[in-house]
Structure formats: structure tokens, C-alpha cells
Amino acid sequence: MNAFPDFSQHGYQISRELGYNSLGGRVTYLATKINTKKSVVIKQFQFAQLGASWAEYEAYEQEIKVLQNLDRPGIPRYLDSFQTDSGFCMVQEYKNAESAVARTFSPPDIKQIAIATLEIIAYLQSQKPPVIHRDIKPENLLIDEELNVYLVDFGFARLGCGNIAASSVVKGTMGFMPPEQMFNRELTKASDLYGLGITLICLLTGTKSADVGNLVDANYGIHFRHLVPPLQQGWMNWLERMVAPRIQDRYQSAADALAALQSLDVSSLPKVRIERDRIQFTATEYGEILTQTIAISNPIPDTILTGRWEVAPHPNDPPHTPYDHSWISFEPQAFESNNIECTIAVDTSKLLASQTYNRQIILRANSEPQTHTIELQATTAPLPVPQKTNSFSAYRLTFMCGFILAGLMSELIFHLTWFILLILLGLIYSLIEGEVTLLGALGGSLIAALILAMASLIYKIVHLMFNHVIDEQRSRQIIEVDAAQIAFLCAGFCMSLGLLFYLFLKVGSQLEWVEPMEMIAVGGTIMVSLVVTAIPLFEMSVFKSKRILAHYHKSEPNLIKP
CATH class of the missing domain: 3.30.200.20 (Phosphorylase Kinase; domain 1)
Incomplete structure (x- = not known):
């Protein structure tokens, strides 16, 4: 039972x-x-x-x-x-359908629901006298699997428009009643549109009927855009007009609202996610091209993000099209992807030295909103200042003499390397043949430890000397990359010079036994190594800064101001 x-x-x-x-x-x-x-x-x-x-x-x-x-x-x-x-x-x-609150719907489905409901309301409004439902809400819309819509619960329905008696009890559901219904004012065909608009917003945003009050401000305006994924602007405007607090700002009838809705595109739009809204470039050498990447993504499923970069106009920039800027460029300029990294490049050779430039770069996309602005700041490097070196520092002299000495001792180093290599080969052979003795193993271990210790000591000394020389170069306003290259070129030049001295001394003591062609071949080889290191060394340490200064002063009138 x-x-x-x-x-x-x-x-x-x-x-x-x-x-x-x-x-x-x-x-x-x-x-x-x-x-x-x-x-x-x-x-x-x-x-x-x-x-x-x-x-x-x-x-x-x-x-x-x-x-x-x-x-x-x-x-x-x-x-x-x-x-x-x-x-x-x-x-x-009986209709085999569930309340609209029982499941979720996509924007196209919600448009179909809206059209079906408006057709029902338009039918009610065509009656004589018109029927005003007064209680349209998600719970009173039944929707079946084919998205057929059924409007139920006519308990608060009213036959005819016009004023409600002052003594009448307000009938309807709070949050879904338009202001004129709440305050017992004149109802019109636009009154039911308010409840339908709130209902559609609930379906779009997933808002429960009991929480609708959270979307309403003190002036009865409805704020919902922050809760929905990016949608077509026309669809959003249509919904906002449906729930306008003032009755004269709404569509005047269901037929008007239906005619406006049918042609609207309600598909979801991509959403732009940019990892940062500000990007800074700082140059260390005048004229270098600076690059940074910025990641862009779209989290909205079933949509494809398309975008195009451009630079906002600035009074100091030369006239340019959205696709071509004088000193800011993008790779790619335009894209169609939901996950992409774009490279932004700044060419500081077109800018004044020791200045800070502020510009805006704009991403135009098929999203809502359509434009996304990123602040770009670029700081250019100062001009190199050529300085005379009146004397060599202790570190520089030690550095140069160390590599000259290495060149002089090249033959000793060569023979020592062969000697160590032969010892290691002998130990390896003994291990393979199984004839190694305890004393031999101990001696081999000591030699290996000595080799490692000597290698570590040499590395520390050379590393320390290189770092001091690079720091000294940077103190003269030479960028780190150039300073490192100058240090390596100087080391190569001094080593070649030391080797030249060594060969000169050796050949000088055995001049009567050296063939002229042999002397020419050896001397030519050493001279080539000197030239190969000396020319770029002098170019970077002496001429480069002067060349940059000359080019800058020549082009300065045409450079872009901050």
C-alpha cells in the first residue's frame, strides 16, 4: 500500500x-x-x-x-x-519534460528555449483580453529532450493589462517580478518579458532562482556579464533590454522581442587569456634588438581564437599602418590558435640613447571584449664612451703574462700531457690483463688525484683571471658579451705571442739546421694565429665604440623621440 x-x-x-x-x-x-x-x-x-x-x-x-x-x-x-x-x-x-533547473544548456539551446517561450507569450498576448502570466521563472518552464518548451502554473495569471488595485496582494516570485509588478503599477505586454529575461540569465549563468537577488542593484538593474563566458554583443544587448528596469526601455511585446532575437548570433566567443598586461625591455648595448615572448590562450571549448597585433598611434612615432611599425614588430603578426606564444621585438637602433619609451600594443581578437591592451616600456642603453687606458692593471698584466707563459711552455705542456696519457693507458692495460699490483694501483690513484687537483687549480686560476678582466671591461661601459669576447681574444693573442717567442728562441739556437721553407711555414702559421686574434680584438676594444658613436651622431636627427 x-x-x-x-x-x-x-x-x-x-x-x-x-x-x-x-x-x-x-x-x-x-x-x-x-x-x-x-x-x-x-x-x-x-x-x-x-x-x-x-x-x-x-x-x-x-x-x-x-x-x-x-x-x-x-x-x-x-x-x-x-x-x-x-x-x-x-x-x-501530462508533458514528459523536466523543469529548466534540472539540467544545463548551451547558448544556442537557450536561444531556442527563448524563441519557444516567446512564441507562447506572444500567443497569450494575442488573446482578448491579453493574458499576463506574472510568474515566469525556470521552475515554470518544462523542457523535454527535443527542447520543446511548456509554460505551466497560471495561478497568478491576469486577464488584461492596466493598473492593479492598490489593495491587491503582490503576486509573483521575488527576483522575477518587474518593478511595476512589485509596486502594483500598470502591467503591460512588456511585463512578462522581464521574468523571461531573468530566467534566461539564470540558465546562462547557472544562477539559482533563490540567488537572483545577488544580480540586482539598488536601481533594479541586472548585472550578469561577469558570470557568462564571452558571447556575441548583440545577444548580450538583447538580454539587457529584456530586463531593463524601466518598462519603456524593454521590448514592448513578445512579438517585438522575438523578431529582434531570431536574427542574432548567440554562439560562444573565445576568451583571451594573456599572461601579463605589461612588458618591459631594457637594452644593455645601444642598437641591439630586444625580444620577449608572451603567451596567449583561449579556455572556451568549441571556439577558435583569432587575433592580430598592432601598435597604438603615438605622436612621436612616424605614421604607420596597423601591420607595420617603425621599431616594434610581432611574430606572428596575426594568428589563429587557442594556445600560442607571440614574440615582440624592439629595435633600439631607431631610438635615442639613454631614454625610456612608453607605448601601447593592442591585440584585436574575435573575443569579448574585442581589444586587449598591453603597456610596453623600452629603455635604451647609453652610448659607449671610449676611454684611454694609461696603464695596465695588475689583473690584466697577470692575465696577459699567464697566457704568454703558457705559449712559451707549450712544448713542456705537450710532453707532460703525453706522459700522463701514457701512464693512464698503461694502467688501463694492466687492469684489462689482470696484472696490476697494489703498489701500481696506489701509484695510479695518486697520479689521477694529482691530475684532478692540478686541473681544478688551473681552472680556478683561469676562471678568476677571466672574471676580473671581464669586470674591468664592463666598468668601462663595455657590455658583458663583448667583454667576454675581448677576454678570450686577448688570451688567444697572448698565447700565440708566447708561442712565437718560444719558436723564435728555439729556431735561433738551431738556425743552421732549419730549412728556409720550414721556417716560413712555422712562422707563417704563428703569424696567422696572431692576426686572427689581433684584428677582432682591436676592432672590439678600440674601433667598435667609435663606429657606433659616428653612426649615432649621423642618424640622430631622424631617431624617434620618447
């Missing part, structure tokens, strides 16, 4: 409960008409229940009165009514 009431004497068998409203003593059942076996909906008003009132009973009477004159597929038909010991029942056509 179930606890459902027995309506068999009225020709109905209850199958299950569909809904329950404890405040009004209302229960909705799914039932079967016994003689036809068709499913129906029975709404029972339990007048004897605590919380029920005559207003609830009057709502059922009003709903019956309205439904009896309506014949539309989107409105479940009125079938029957009967009294019970505990109240009153109304029987309606």
Missing part, C-alpha cells in the same frame, strides 16, 4: 508524486486516467493543511479560468477538476 490519496472514484490512479509545496499545501502527482490509460497531472490543493489560504484556492480558480480558454501545444491543456475531502484538484495534460 502506498500513502497516495485514492482518486479512483474520480477516475484517476496516482503513480507518483511530482512536487510538493508545504507553504501552500499543494501537491502535484503523476496519475493515469483509468478509462483511457493516459498519463495526466493532478494538482491537489489541500485546503485543510496548515499554511493553506483562500489566496491559494483563488489561484487554482484563476488558473482554471485562464487554461479553459487556451489551446496551444506549449501550454498543458486543462482537462478536469474535482473536489476532495481535504481540498480541491485540477487535472492537466
Whole structure:
């Protein structure tokens, strides 16, 4: 036995409960008409229940009165009514559909729901007198799997427009009533559009009916754009007009709203995510080209982000098109991707030295909003200042003499390397043949440890000397890359010079045994190594800064100001 009431004497068998409203003593059942076996909906008003009132009973009477004159597929038909010991029942056509709050919908689906609902409202407004539903909300829209829409619960419906009596109780659901309904003012065909607009916003944003008040400001304006994914501007404007607080700012009828909606594109738009809104470039050498990458992504599924870079106009920049700027460039300039890294390049050779430039770069995309601005700041390097070196520092002298000495001792180093290599080969051979002795192994270990220690010591000394020479060069306003290259070239030059001295001394003591061609070959080789290191060394340490200065002063009148 179930606890459902027995309506068999009225020709109905209850199958299950569909809904329950404890405040009004209302229960909705799914039932079967016994003689036809068709499913129906029975709404029972339990007048004897605590919380029920005559207003609830009057709502059922009003709903019956309205439904009896309506014949539309989107409105479940009125079938029957009967009294019970505990109240009153109304029987309606059953639609195999769920409330709109039961699932989520895509923007195109919501547009289809909006069109179907507007067609129903337009039908109601075409009646004489017009029918004003007054309680359109997600719970009163039933939607089936094919997105067919059914409007239910006409208990608050009103026949005809015009003013409501001052003594009338406000009927409707808070949050879905337009201001004129809340304050018992004149209702028009635009009044139901407000409730539909709020309903569609709830479906778009996932807002529950009880939380709609969080979207309403003190002037009854609805703010929802921050809750929805990027959508077409026309669709957003249409929704905002549907929920305009002033009745004259809304569409004047469902037919007007329907005509405006049908041509709108409601598809989702991509959303631009940029990892930063400010990018800074700092040059260390005048005239260098600086580059940075910036990542752009689109998290909205089923959309493709397309974008194009441009530089905002600036009074000091030469005239340029959106695709071609004099000193800022992009790679790629335009793209079509949901994840991409764009390279931004700044050519400081077109700019004044020791200046800071502030510009705006703009990404135009098929998103909402369509433009995204990034602040760009570029600081150019100072001009190199040629300085005379009156004396060699202790570090520089030590550095040069060390590599000259290395050149002089080249033969000794060569023989020592061969000697160590032979010892290692001998140890390896002994290990393979299995004839190594304890003393041999101990000696080999000591030699290996000595080699490692000497190598580490040489590395530390050379590393320290290189660092000091590079630091000294940088103190003369030479950039780090050039300073390192100068140090390596200087080391190569001094080593070649030391080797030249060594060969000169060796050949000089054995001049009578050296063939002229041999002397020419050896001397030519050493001279080539000197020239190969000396020319770029002098170019970088002496001539480069002067060349940059000469070029700068020549082009300065045409350089771009900050």
C-alpha cells in the first residue's frame, strides 16, 4: 500500500508524486486516467493543511479560468477538476519534460528555449483580453529532450493589462517580478518579458532562482556579464533590454522581442587569456634588438581564437599602418590558435640613447571584449664612451703574462700531457690483463688525484683571471658579451705571442739546421694565429665604440623621440 490519496472514484490512479509545496499545501502527482490509460497531472490543493489560504484556492480558480480558454501545444491543456475531502484538484495534460533547473544548456539551446517561450507569450498576448502570466521563472518552464518548451502554473495569471488595485496582494516570485509588478503599477505586454529575461540569465549563468537577488542593484538593474563566458554583443544587448528596469526601455511585446532575437548570433566567443598586461625591455648595448615572448590562450571549448597585433598611434612615432611599425614588430603578426606564444621585438637602433619609451600594443581578437591592451616600456642603453687606458692593471698584466707563459711552455705542456696519457693507458692495460699490483694501483690513484687537483687549480686560476678582466671591461661601459669576447681574444693573442717567442728562441739556437721553407711555414702559421686574434680584438676594444658613436651622431636627427 502506498500513502497516495485514492482518486479512483474520480477516475484517476496516482503513480507518483511530482512536487510538493508545504507553504501552500499543494501537491502535484503523476496519475493515469483509468478509462483511457493516459498519463495526466493532478494538482491537489489541500485546503485543510496548515499554511493553506483562500489566496491559494483563488489561484487554482484563476488558473482554471485562464487554461479553459487556451489551446496551444506549449501550454498543458486543462482537462478536469474535482473536489476532495481535504481540498480541491485540477487535472492537466501530462508533458514528459523536466523543469529548466534540472539540467544545463548551451547558448544556442537557450536561444531556442527563448524563441519557444516567446512564441507562447506572444500567443497569450494575442488573446482578448491579453493574458499576463506574472510568474515566469525556470521552475515554470518544462523542457523535454527535443527542447520543446511548456509554460505551466497560471495561478497568478491576469486577464488584461492596466493598473492593479492598490489593495491587491503582490503576486509573483521575488527576483522575477518587474518593478511595476512589485509596486502594483500598470502591467503591460512588456511585463512578462522581464521574468523571461531573468530566467534566461539564470540558465546562462547557472544562477539559482533563490540567488537572483545577488544580480540586482539598488536601481533594479541586472548585472550578469561577469558570470557568462564571452558571447556575441548583440545577444548580450538583447538580454539587457529584456530586463531593463524601466518598462519603456524593454521590448514592448513578445512579438517585438522575438523578431529582434531570431536574427542574432548567440554562439560562444573565445576568451583571451594573456599572461601579463605589461612588458618591459631594457637594452644593455645601444642598437641591439630586444625580444620577449608572451603567451596567449583561449579556455572556451568549441571556439577558435583569432587575433592580430598592432601598435597604438603615438605622436612621436612616424605614421604607420596597423601591420607595420617603425621599431616594434610581432611574430606572428596575426594568428589563429587557442594556445600560442607571440614574440615582440624592439629595435633600439631607431631610438635615442639613454631614454625610456612608453607605448601601447593592442591585440584585436574575435573575443569579448574585442581589444586587449598591453603597456610596453623600452629603455635604451647609453652610448659607449671610449676611454684611454694609461696603464695596465695588475689583473690584466697577470692575465696577459699567464697566457704568454703558457705559449712559451707549450712544448713542456705537450710532453707532460703525453706522459700522463701514457701512464693512464698503461694502467688501463694492466687492469684489462689482470696484472696490476697494489703498489701500481696506489701509484695510479695518486697520479689521477694529482691530475684532478692540478686541473681544478688551473681552472680556478683561469676562471678568476677571466672574471676580473671581464669586470674591468664592463666598468668601462663595455657590455658583458663583448667583454667576454675581448677576454678570450686577448688570451688567444697572448698565447700565440708566447708561442712565437718560444719558436723564435728555439729556431735561433738551431738556425743552421732549419730549412728556409720550414721556417716560413712555422712562422707563417704563428703569424696567422696572431692576426686572427689581433684584428677582432682591436676592432672590439678600440674601433667598435667609435663606429657606433659616428653612426649615432649621423642618424640622430631622424631617431624617434620618447
